Amino acid sequence: MLALDAARSAGAQYADVRISRNRVQSISTRERRVQGLSDNETFGFGVRTLVGGAWGFAASSDLTRDEVPRIARQAAAQAKANRAALVKPVALAPAPVTKDGTWRSPVKTDPFDIAIEEKVALLLAANEAALKVQGSRFVNSAMFFLREEKTYANSEGTFTVQTIYRASPTMTVTAVSSDFSDFQSRQSTDIAPMGRGYEHVLDAKLVENAPRWAEEAVQKLSAKPIEVGRYDLVLHPTHLGLTIHESIAHPTELDRVYGYEANYAGTSFVSPPEQKLGKFRYGPEIMNIQGDRMQDGSLGAVGWDDEGVQPETFLIIKNGIVNDYQTTREQANWLDWWYKQQGKPTRSHGCSYAQSWADVQFQRMPNVSLLPGEQNLKWDDLIAATDRGIAIVGDGSFSIDQQRYNAQFGGQLFYEIKGGKITGMLKDVAYQMRTPDFWNAMDMIGGKDSYWLWGAFGDAKGQPSQANAVSHGCPPTRHRGINVINTGRKA
Amino acid sequence: MSTPRSLLTAARTIGREECEALAKRALSFATADETRITINSGGRGNTRFAVNQISTGGDNYDATVAVRSTFGKRSAVVNTNKLDDASLKAAVQLAERLAKLSPEDPEAMPELGPQTYVEGKGWSESTASLDPSSRANAARAITEPARAAGLISTGYLETQAGATAIANSKGLFAYNKQTALSLTTTVRTEDGTGSGWAGATSHDFSRLDPVALGERAIDKAKRSVNPVAIEPGRYTTILEPTAVGNLIQFITNAMNARNADEGRSFFSKAGGGNKIGMKVVDERITISSDPLDPEAYANTFANDGQPVSKTTWIENGVVKNLPYDRYWAQKQGKSPLPTTGTVRMSGGTASLEELIASTERGVLVTRFWYLRPVDPRTILYTGLTRDGTFLIERGKITRAIKNFRFNESPIFMLNNLDALGRPVRVSASEAGGPGLAIVVPPIKVRDFNFTSLSDAV
Numbered sequence: 001m002l003a004l005d006a007a008r009s010a011g012a013q014y015a016d017v018r019i020s021r022n023r024v025q026s027i028s029t030r031e032r033r034v035q036g037l038s039d040n041e042t043f044g045f046g047v048r049t050l051v052g053g054a055w056g057f058a059a060s061s062d063l064t065r066d067e068v069p070r071i072a073r074q075a076a077a078q079a080k081a082n083r084a085a086l087v088k089p090v091a092l093a094p095a096p097v098t099k100d101g102t103w104r105s106p107v108k109t110d111p112f113d114i115a116i117e118e119k120v121a122l123l124l125a126a127n128e129a130a131l132k133v134q135g136s137r138f139v140n141s142a143m144f145f146l147r148e149e150k151t152y153a154n155s156e157g158t159f160t161v162q163t164i165y166r167a168s169p170t171m172t173v174t175a176v177s178s179d180f181s182d183f184q185s186r187q188s189t190d191i192a193p194m195g196r197g198y199e200h201v202l203d204a205k206l207v208e209n210a211p212r213w214a215e216e217a218v219q220k221l222s223a224k225p226i227e228v229g230r231y232d233l234v235l236h237p238t239h240l241g242l243t244i245h246e247s248i249a250h251p252t253e254l255d256r257v258y259g260y261e262a263n264y265a266g267t268s269f270v271s272p273p274e275q276k277l278g279k280f281r282y283g284p285e286i287m288n289i290q291g292d293r294m295q296d297g298s299l300g301a302v303g304w305d306d307e308g309v310q311p312e313t314f315l316i317i318k319n320g321i322v323n324d325y326q327t328t329r330e331q332a333n334w335l336d337w338w339y340k341q342q343g344k345p346t347r348s349h350g351c352s353y354a355q356s357w358a359d360v361q362f363q364r365m366p367n368v369s370l371l372p373g374e375q376n377l378k379w380d381d382l383i384a385a386t387d388r389g390i391a392i393v394g395d396g397s398f399s400i401d402q403q404r405y406n407a408q409f410g411g412q413l414f415y416e417i418k419g420g421k422i423t424g425m426l427k428d429v430a431y432q433m434r435t436p437d438f439w440n441a442m443d444m445i446g447g448k449d450s451y452w453l454w455g456a457f458g459d460a461k462g463q464p465s466q467a468n469a470v471s472h473g474c475p476p477t478r479h480r481g482i483n484v485i486n487t488g489r490k491a
Numbered sequence: 492m493s494t495p496r497s498l499l500t501a502a503r504t505i506g507r508e509e510c511e512a513l514a515k516r517a518l519s520f521a522t523a524d525e526t527r528i529t530i531n532s533g534g535r536g537n538t539r540f541a542v543n544q545i546s547t548g549g550d551n552y553d554a555t556v557a558v559r560s561t562f563g564k565r566s567a568v569v570n571t572n573k574l575d576d577a578s579l580k581a582a583v584q585l586a587e588r589l590a591k592l593s594p595e596d597p598e599a600m601p602e603l604g605p606q607t608y609v610e611g612k613g614w615s616e617s618t619a620s621l622d623p624s625s626r627a628n629a630a631r632a633i634t635e636p637a638r639a640a641g642l643i644s645t646g647y648l649e650t651q652a653g654a655t656a657i658a659n660s661k662g663l664f665a666y667n668k669q670t671a672l673s674l675t676t677t678v679r680t681e682d683g684t685g686s687g688w689a690g691a692t693s694h695d696f697s698r699l700d701p702v703a704l705g706e707r708a709i710d711k712a713k714r715s716v717n718p719v720a721i722e723p724g725r726y727t728t729i730l731e732p733t734a735v736g737n738l739i740q741f742i743t744n745a746m747n748a749r750n751a752d753e754g755r756s757f758f759s760k761a762g763g764g765n766k767i768g769m770k771v772v773d774e775r776i777t778i779s780s781d782p783l784d785p786e787a788y789a790n791t792f793a794n795d796g797q798p799v800s801k802t803t804w805i806e807n808g809v810v811k812n813l814p815y816d817r818y819w820a821q822k823q824g825k826s827p828l829p830t831t832g833t834v835r836m837s838g839g840t841a842s843l844e845e846l847i848a849s850t851e852r853g854v855l856v857t858r859f860w861y862l863r864p865v866d867p868r869t870i871l872y873t874g875l876t877r878d879g880t881f882l883i884e885r886g887k888i889t890r891a892i893k894n895f896r897f898n899e900s901p902i903f904m905l906n907n908l909d910a911l912g913r914p915v916r917v918s919a920s921e922a923g924g925p926g927l928a929i930v931v932p933p934i935k936v937r938d939f940n941f942t943s944l945s946d947a948v
Binding site for chain 2: 034037042043046058061074082083084087181259264266269362397398402
């Protein structure tokens with residue numbers, strides 16, 4: 001309140017303050033040793049002010065009676081300096097006031113309550129299980145836990161306290177050929193990071209899964225190199241989540257659409273909104289893309305976003321057509337005409353986020369998910385229906401242009417499909433795509449029983465670049481006639 | 492803590508004497524066999540502009556203490572940003588408790604004793620004292636000419652001013668102050684068919700010229716409109732220094748003696764061992780690091796307190812050195828060799844214009860984007876050209892062309908070298924922050940492998 005009062009006295013028409021304490025624990029191992037064991041805590045506060053339609057932000061780790069009003073005044077003074085180049089003042093869409101909100105990730109076991117010895121023993125046991133597989137040479141495994149205690153208040157009267165958890169167990173097994181001419185790795189991409197507690201680590205069954213990951217790394221050494229050409233792709237949810245992230249979630253961020261991220265993350269081919277909303281066919285009728293911050297255990301789940309808005313679930317793509325964008329309070333007003341046309345209130349979808357107390361909040365993607373199809377098809381059904389294709393499991397190399405048209409994706413495991421059956425393993429596979437062509441080539445989609453939540457910890461955007469954590473749910477899909485290249489070269 | 496000189500000054504760091512005192516206080520709480528204290532303090536300031544106006548900004552200050560406690564071969568690290576005695580003591584106690592619970596590390600190395608360091612030179616007052624209104628002025632030096640030209644500018648200015656200190660229970664003490672900044676802009680045409688980029692980075696704001704930088708981006712935006720598609724394939728390609736910097740850091744990133752010796756690196760030798768002594772790129776290429784390089788100052792010590800000095804990684808195309816951590820060096824009977832925060836690649840005397848004039852047909856690349864590893868066996872990367880890609884015909888830039896995706900290794904690229912220009916400091920971090928301090932020339936190479944077209948502008 002001290003910060004909000006000081007900001008208002010310094011001329012702010014609106015101000016908000018976030019105080020957060022982030023505790024992060026990470027344990028990393030390789031083979032039979034612990035490589036790193038760290039427990040980090042950072043505590044501080046950030047004040048954002050709106051003065052004459054321009055933003056200012058300042059933050060400090062000194063939460064003292066002198067420093068708090070000083071930082072608030074600094075944020076207001078910065079806003080005044082930023083006003084110098086103002087063309088279009090910022091206006092915020094209305095948001096309901098939450099006077100005393102509390103929210104907590106739905107965790108069963110706080111990871112910070114579990115003894116370090118237990119965590120270390122689990123990782124080393126998993127490593128041992130991987131190393132028992134003949135040909136597996138190296139194994140790295142790790143656990144990462146976050147607990148963020150965040151208090152938010154704004155000058156309109158909203159006050160919320162939230163405790164957010166994230167957990168990520170990971171493993172990578174590397175096999176090296178006996179003559180040192182080749183090496184191949186298998187990452188545990190079938191275990192996603194999640195907004196859950198220690199139960200997520202136990203459910204990951206690292207010790208039980210490690211031998212399989214190791215065997216798959218060894219198999220990759222003798223896999224058949226892919227012949228370039230066009231193939232039908234059957235994509236597993238452990239792979240597809242990343243493709244959705246890059247080719248749907250990013251281009252429907254409204255700040256990109258309006259050019260605000262042109263210098264780094266880029267703009268978007270889904271623009272201008274006047275020509276896309278309700279008109280542009282992104283994919284087939286069976287394609288429905290949902291934005292939300294609700295899904296149980298998802299990384300994007302919160303009670304309120306970083307400007308005090310309770311997020312809502314919304315359809316970004318409806319029956320294949322662009323229906324909405326991701327917004328904050330500042331941006332919701334930009335689509336006022338569309339919401340009026342749809343008979344909906346103009347409000348933020350709750351997509352404001354900052355990675356820490358030291359960073360200013362801005363528009364970040366919520367969970368963006370491909371909804372399952374009506375027929376309850378499964379992975380095996382898609383394979384069985386495919387005459388000549390490649391099944392891809394797990395995410396690998398990825399790259400996409402700054403408007404999100406041209407992308408290239410690798411994977412963890414590639415299988416040849418012939419006559420509806422998997423006939424062997426392939427390697428050096430990557431597919432190149434043009435986003436709308438790729439999604440319009442989707443002709444099969446799995447059902448609700450094959451839906452799975454993929455997750456990303458390192459979603460980067462903004463300058464300075466901030467990391468966002470987000471989940472993408474999806475069933476498996478099939479895409480017809482996609483261009484596949486061979487990435488293997490000789491050194 | 493030194494008091495800020497004005498309300499808006501970002502430069503606030505913990506001085507050498509205060510770091511010594513703070514470390515001494517933290518060490519006084521320690522009961523472990525060995526303890527290392529690392530203190531980082533400093534401010535960051537940034538101003539973002541978009542659609543020809545300032546969109547957001549930020550100033551922050553933080554100071555952190557990392558405590559690394561070791562009992563025998565067991566160790567753990569705890570970080571805190573609360574510096575009062577009770578918090579420091581709690582951090583030391585937690586680190587000691589976690590260390591005792593950690594299994595023995597067979598590769599544990601003892602803390603170093605006192606070391607001798609050369610003084611770092613990377614502090615600049617012109618950067619440390621840059622406040623939000625000066626940053627806003629630098630932004631306006633780009634946004635106003637862009638607006639006047641009917642173009643849309645977006646960009647980013649970031650300053651960092653920080654200090655790092657390392658102290659341990661064996662009497663080691665190291666201290667360094669460093670500033671860094673970067674200014675980048677992307678200028679687009681209103682119809683969205685043209686885009687031009689320019690950027691610069693230094694430790695010293697007075698070495699940057701925002702007006703000239705804006706003019707470069709404006710010029711590129713105008714010249715890049717309505718690009719035409721040419722067939723993907725292998726082209727003679729001129730990479731501007733930023734594009735070279737984008738790729739060259741993947742070679743130094745892949746350099747690690749242990750990974751090479753273990754058979755999982757480009758630097759692994761067939762049959763075992765590593766490629767030290769082997770020729771891997773064109774003999775005109777030398778890649779080195781020097782924390783006292785006047786164009787690329789960096790910290791003069793590594794995270795564990797090892798002094799860092801000038802090192803040649805590749806000399807006349809031959810691998811001269813690979814970084815060895817202390818454990819692996821001891822095991823292999825080598826001297827430890829830490830990595831550094833700078834990269835310099837040798838060049839020639841030609842200007843970019845001369846490289847263009849000597850080209851019958853080729854592609855000119857301003858910068859690359861979304862660079863991701865595809866195959867670590869060959870340091871093969873994929874990515875795309877962006878914000879200024881042009882066709883060269885008969886020694887002249889004749890038209891803007893559509894962006895390409897490539898799949899290429901910087902190793903192959905430096906084996907297909909045709910000509911080198913004059914090295915300059917570049918802003919080669921995709922995110923537009925100061926990043927690694929890189930000094931590289933523009934280069935002309937044969938057969939650069941562009942694999943598909945992108946519709947993105």
